[in-house]
Amino acid sequence: MQNKPIIYLDNAATSWPKPPSVIEAMERSMRESAANPGRGSHAMAVKASRVLFEARKKLARLFRVNNPNDIAFALNTTHALNLAIQGLLKPGDHVITTSLEHNSVRRPLEALKRKLGIEVTYVQTDAKGLLNVKDVEASIKSNTKLIAVSHSSNLLGTITPVSDIGEIARRRKVKLLVDAAQSAGVLPIDVEAMGIDLLAFPGHKGLLGPQGTGGLYIHPELELEPLMHGGTGSKSEAPEQPLVRPDRYEAGTQNTVGMAGLSEGISYILKETPEVIHAKEQQLTYELMEGLQRIPGVTLLGPEVGVERTAIVSFLLEGVDPSEMAFLLDQQFGIAVRAGFHCTPLGHETAGSFETGAVRASPGYFTEKSEIVSMIAAVKEISDTLKNNK
Ligand SMILES: Cc1ncc(COP(=O)(O)O)c(C=O)c1O
The missing domain is CATH 3.40.640.10 (Type I PLP-dependent aspartate aminotransferase-like (Major domain))
Structure with a gap:
């Protein structure tokens, strides 16, 4: 690639x-x-x-x-x-x-x-x-x-x-x-x-x-x-x-x-084959979920790790607006994610995130493990900076 x-x-x-x-x-x-x-x-x-x-x-x-x-x-x-x-x-x-x-x-x-x-x-x-x-x-x-x-x-x-x-x-x-x-x-x-x-x-x-x-x-x-x-x-x-x-x-x-x-x-x-693609994407998704949920203040939306899903991880960090999180990830770390309502206000109502929206990270078949590690580290750094500034 x-x-x-x-x-x-x-x-x-x-x-x-x-x-x-x-x-x-x-x-x-x-x-x-x-x-x-x-x-x-x-x-x-x-x-x-x-x-x-x-x-x-x-x-x-x-x-x-x-x-x-x-x-x-x-x-x-x-x-x-x-x-x-x-x-x-x-x-x-x-x-x-x-x-x-x-x-x-x-x-x-x-x-x-x-x-x-x-x-x-x-x-x-x-x-x-x-x-x-x-x-x-x-x-x-x-x-x-x-x-x-x-x-x-x-x-x-x-x-x-x-x-x-x-x-x-x-x-x-x-x-x-x-x-x-x-x-x-x-x-x-x-x-x-x-x-x-x-x-x-x-x-x-x-x-x-x-x-x-x-x-x-x-x-x-x-x-x-x-x-x-x-x-x-x-x-x-x-x-x-x-x-x-x-x-x-x-x-x-x-x-x-x-x-x-x-x-x-x-x-x-x-x-x-879709089977191989799905297996790799799901593995990356679980690793991302596991890393993010270890960061205090992070809430993940959707089913737990282990439940079959596609490569979508939507989350919130307490005290940070999702669009600010997406902005910081982009500007400071060069990471592209999507914040907001993802064209599904119905889905946000269902998940209880209608008031805030969420940050969505979606890996693909060409995403590398190191990139998942970098994403987790970036969210952790944003979280730590926020705490230190309080
Ligand atoms: C579930 C779902 N339906 C429909 C669409 C619309 O797709 P498109 O951008 O190809 O029109 C999207 C796009 O993200 C989607 O995720």
Whole structure:
């Protein structure tokens, strides 16, 4: 990996650094295949189409999707979630979601509540973020159309029992949307085995691709209203958006250069495997948690060390505002973390940190043990300085 100018612990927002193969593929694509994909029939346009096809094929392999064309590309998770939510729900529908969701699930649902009069139930998890699936089933009503859950909380790192919810959703004939923003590339995902009808994922986090990439898996028997209408390079004579996938959900020119990078990111993950990536990240996470909780005045959010989680450590230090902590870590120690509400006021309400927000440190696959040690030492130094100044 390239020399790192900073200690980067903000992988939950966007992963960094990227494998060199990702950067090289993007440069190569820009030089050799950045014509318009799916439109012209000349050699470079065909090359561009092949870049998209390869990325789709690899995504299908990673998420065990039978037909790669059931994956529609999107700009990010938010875009994919909006396509799923706005494309599926109709007036009178009821949706079940949880008290941990990101604003990218909550806001589109709340917007449809205002616009279409849909109903939304937020199932409460405990303060550590653990969800009881029985509470999900108990919330199902005759008009429940959708269960929408994040696979892993971007505040607490808790992992949602998606397969159990998938079993309930199938039995009760409700659709299941999974927000895989924090799990794609890190936790094994098998859409069929887990009963997932819609899977929204980012390219720029665990899949190690660039920003501006992501996508939505749509079950072959599920029809969504497109979010955008426009040129697809197919059925151009028709005034309506074509039915054929993925064109139906991909109006406009796609991000060929970004997908060239994402394709290499997925190759990297398929080689390493999500299992190995998750095991390493979880180990780093436990070490960070153990070090931080030895510092007097530190409170960690989420489940204890030993409970399976993704690489997210949110914490508070008594007497220090989270944004001040993030500022000091950045300015004095060159450590990048994220403070505030992490786009999940619901999650902060659940964890009891709504008044303060929190500091979130999120290691990645390329984080080194020495960087975790430096992070712990930096928080300790900030804590000691504060005590000495009192
Ligand atoms: C759980 C969760 N959902 C949705 C999003 C939004 O992702 P994106 O930035 O790819 O739109 C994030 C981003 O951090 C997230 O953590």
